[in-house]
Amino acid sequence: MKYFRSHILVCVDPECLKKGAHEVMDAIQDELVAQGLIDEVQVLETSRIGDCSQGPEIMVYPEGVHYGGLTVDDVPFLVEEHFLKGRIAKKFIIETEKAKDEELSAPTPKEMRVVLRNCGKIDPENIEDYIAEDGYQAVAKVLTSMTPDDVIDVMLKSGERGRGGAGFPTGKKWSFARASTETPKYTVCNADEGDPGAFMNRRVLEGDPHAVLEGMIIAGYTIGSNQGYIYCRAEYPVAVHTLNIAIEQARSLGLLGKNILGTGFDFDLEVRMGAGAFVCGEETALMASIEGKRGEPRPRPPFPAVKGLFAKPTNINNVESYANVPQIILKGADWYSSLGTEKSKGTKTFALAGDLKKPGLVEVPLGITLRELVYDVGGGIKDDKGFKAAQIGGPMGGCLPSKYLDLPVDYESLISAGAMMGSGGLIVLDDETCMVDIARYFMDFTQDESCGKCTPCRVGTRRILEILQNICDGKGKDGDIETLEYLCKEINAASLCGLGQGAPNPVISTLKHFRNEYEAHIYDKRCPAKVCKALIHYSITDGVCTGCTVCARNCPVNAISGERRQTHVIDPDICIRCGICAQVCNFNAVEVK
Amino acid sequence: MAEIKFSISSNDPLAKPELKKIIDEVIDRNKHLNGATMVVLNELQSKIGFISRPMQVYVAQRLGIPVSQVHGVVSFYSFFTTSPRGKHTVKFCLGTACYVGGIPQIIEKAKQILGVEPGQTTEDGEITLEVCRCVGACSQAPVVVIDEDLHGRVRPNKFPQLIKSIQPGQE
Numbered sequence: 083m084k085y086f087r088s089h090i091l092v093c094v095d096p097e098c099l100k101k102g103a104h105e106v107m108d109a110i111q112d113e114l115v116a117q118g119l120i121d122e123v124q125v126l127e128t129s130r131i132g133d134c135s136q137g138p139e140i141m142v143y144p145e146g147v148h149y150g151g152l153t154v155d156d157v158p159f160l161v162e163e164h165f166l167k168g169r170i171a172k173k174f175i176i177e178t179e180k181a182k183d184e185e186l187s188a189p190t191p192k193e194m195r196v197v198l199r200n201c202g203k204i205d206p207e208n209i210e211d212y213i214a215e216d217g218y219q220a221v222a223k224v225l226t227s228m229t230p231d232d233v234i235d236v237m238l239k240s241g242e243r244g245r246g247g248a249g250f251p252t253g254k255k256w257s258f259a260r261a262s263t264e265t266p267k268y269t270v271c272n273a274d275e276g277d278p279g280a281f282m283n284r285r286v287l288e289g290d291p292h293a294v295l296e297g298m299i300i301a302g303y304t305i306g307s308n309q310g311y312i313y314c315r316a317e318y319p320v321a322v323h324t325l326n327i328a329i330e331q332a333r334s335l336g337l338l339g340k341n342i343l344g345t346g347f348d349f350d351l352e353v354r355m356g357a358g359a360f361v362c363g364e365e366t367a368l369m370a371s372i373e374g375k376r377g378e379p380r381p382r383p384p385f386p387a388v389k390g391l392f393a394k395p396t397n398i399n400n401v402e403s404y405a406n407v408p409q410i411i412l413k414g415a416d417w418y419s420s421l422g423t424e425k426s427k428g429t430k431t432f433a434l435a436g437d438l439k440k441p442g443l444v445e446v447p448l449g450i451t452l453r454e455l456v457y458d459v460g461g462g463i464k465d466d467k468g469f470k471a472a473q474i475g476g477p478m479g480g481c482l483p484s485k486y487l488d489l490p491v492d493y494e495s496l497i498s499a500g501a502m503m504g505s506g507g508l509i510v511l512d513d514e515t516c517m518v519d520i521a522r523y524f525m526d527f528t529q530d531e532s533c534g535k536c537t538p539c540r541v542g543t544r545r546i547l548e549i550l551q552n553i554c555d556g557k558g559k560d561g562d563i564e565t566l567e568y569l570c571k572e573i574n575a576a577s578l579c580g581l582g583q584g585a586p587n588p589v590i591s592t593l594k595h596f597r598n599e600y601e602a603h604i605y606d607k608r609c610p611a612k613v614c615k616a617l618i619h620y621s622i623t624d625g626v627c628t629g630c631t632v633c634a635r636n637c638p639v640n641a642i643s644g645e646r647r648q649t650h651v652i653d654p655d656i657c658i659r660c661g662i663c664a665q666v667c668n669f670n671a672v673e674v675k
Numbered sequence: 676m677a678e679i680k681f682s683i684s685s686n687d688p689l690a691k692p693e694l695k696k697i698i699d700e701v702i703d704r705n706k707h708l709n710g711a712t713m714v715v716l717n718e719l720q721s722k723i724g725f726i727s728r729p730m731q732v733y734v735a736q737r738l739g740i741p742v743s744q745v746h747g748v749v750s751f752y753s754f755f756t757t758s759p760r761g762k763h764t765v766k767f768c769l770g771t772a773c774y775v776g777g778i779p780q781i782i783e784k785a786k787q788i789l790g791v792e793p794g795q796t797t798e799d800g801e802i803t804l805e806v807c808r809c810v811g812a813c814s815q816a817p818v819v820v821i822d823e824d825l826h827g828r829v830r831p832n833k834f835p836q837l838i839k840s841i842q843p844g845q846e
Contacts, residue, residue: 278770281811357752374712376751435772435813442814638787660783
């Protein structure tokens, strides 16, 4: 491929197009040819550089200069100044707010990006961008100079553990699949990122799909498989689209298909879509779904490495696990194992969400403390409220209170504290969150998503939800906590798959750390965080209310009355405690008790 | 396998030649795949909009599998629906970040404006309300997805403006 010293990105959003972006772009092309620069400077179309208010806008890299308001007549001067003489043409620089990446901002000092290194940096729909970042070199190295046993050796030494949640060493998994003698074998990527609050895998699939493809090709070669499947959830249509483009491009360059890189190794990939079932993130359920069946888990053993997809030996890893592989092969096992802690190597992506100042996607070396993650990387709690808990590990994880802030984030420490790594969703809750309500929310989720195959999960989660609902409704009674504890223990012990076994975790961890809140609900009929509707009521403070009528106009049930410029009143019998009045009031006149 | 007799109402996609053509095309293109059922049903759901009872029987016959298996799959996954939805779909994300970020209040507001509960369609067949699991845009919570477009940081008092564009007579 060609290398360019400069890239001009021209915004071709509708507004810039209206103002003549295409004409300017053509003029730039012509001028570059005229000044003999066309082999040094590349012109590309892009979208959303700024707010398009001063279009046509262009961005020049590597300098990162943002020009706007260009006309065709400006182009010869601009090209001469910037690209021939190397001087920035100040008069075209515009000061608009740059379009921000809402999810992925520049890394903070405590971050380290391995999996996310290319996200937002390369064009995911252009394989050459990936190749320019050492893409597919790992495949070349593996196919031409390493035996499958060499690869397993490197993966074992690197210490990478499954990024899907359970943390099983990748190298060991591959060695099991390799040891199976039956053929054909399959390589599967679990891209069914269903945990609420987790979007790391989506971003990798959308931003750097080839890294996942490359990891899968290497896995396929190692275990002796010629066909792979990527199972992506239906909620991620963009990821499916990007993957299909990536696969097509890799095929056209001979990096997928027959005789890859002339080495005689055949491997091809297919994307399969889920249809909105959380349980399909469980590996045996996922494979049933690819087979075209209901996504119900089955008992293990036999493990997928022996009898997996279509009853053949199968290796199944998560998106992030595969995306790490090319880097480990290129930079070596020692490099990877130098990151992280003794038992948890490497980096991990986290989706920070909830009441944080800087929510978004981050990648940090394992072993970082929860405090660093929340305060240094996540910017601390929104509106400088207090930290109440961090919910980590998705619906099977747990809530960690502030005494665990100095806990190192690694597989073992999290489990010993009653949470788990999960896929990397981390939701920070401030002190206005009711922990009983959070537990109820997660049980509502797992109860709804339970596939129904085994009784402890199907019926047990339902019973827990009913009890929690009663407690939130102010109908809790003595003995409820003990019944919850009993149910949690039994469901955990008797369920078939990880979803069922982990389902009680949110209840167990909130009972452990926030038992006083359960007791306040049950015995005092009080919700300390003022969230549970049946236990609170809203009123408007006389003297603070200005009578602006905003609350009355927004009330969904017309429970608020009052004349203009007079203090308003909420009728508690009509009020449904939705909280909209408190949200829309500009004077903090709505009080919750 | 014995042919199952069933009647097709004139409203069914199978009774409309142009839709029947699409259904046949989807089945023909995918039937050779390993695990074709999911692929076929996914495509039918997105191209036809729903998978009616007769369509399930038809798919089963064409793929040579029991109807029970097709129906089992259709009823298992939440993306498959057996009756038509409204012209527009408004989905409320029920992920954790959206839940603590105030999606319940927005659902409340939507019920007030449109007069239907999540899972229902307005009487004029225009708008279907749905709740969905995390769409993975947690940094923009609370999130409402209208048709294909994602709207972040939605506030209850701004919601009416948001759905104006898809309400009939207000375009």
